[in-house]
Amino acid sequence: MTDxxxxxxxxxxxxEKFLKTCACQTSSKLQDPQLSExxxxxxxxxxxxxxxxxxxx
Numbered sequence: 001m002t003d004x005x006x007x008x009x010x011x012x013x014x015x016e017k018f019l020k021t022c023a024c025q026t027s028s029k030l031q032d033p034q035l036s037e038x039x040x041x042x043x044x045x046x047x048x049x050x051x052x053x054x055x056x057x
Contacts, residue, residue, distance in 0.1 A: 001056075012053050020046035 001009075020043055027039035 009053055009056055013050065016046050016050040016053060020050060 023039045023043040023046060027036050027043060030036040030039065
């Protein structure tokens with residue numbers, strides 16, 4: 001992998017970690033169960049994407 005590609009993967013990892021954290025925090029603060037469940041699903045989606053990016057390394 002080139003240096004440029006590694007920088008892209010590193011940037012993508014940072015974004016996925018941030019989005020996962022935001023979804024988790026938002027889910028825990030919501031009182032609407034359906035909306036909270038949706039954000040929990042988003043958290044799981046970003047966890048999966050994070051793992052896919054990590055598998056590239």
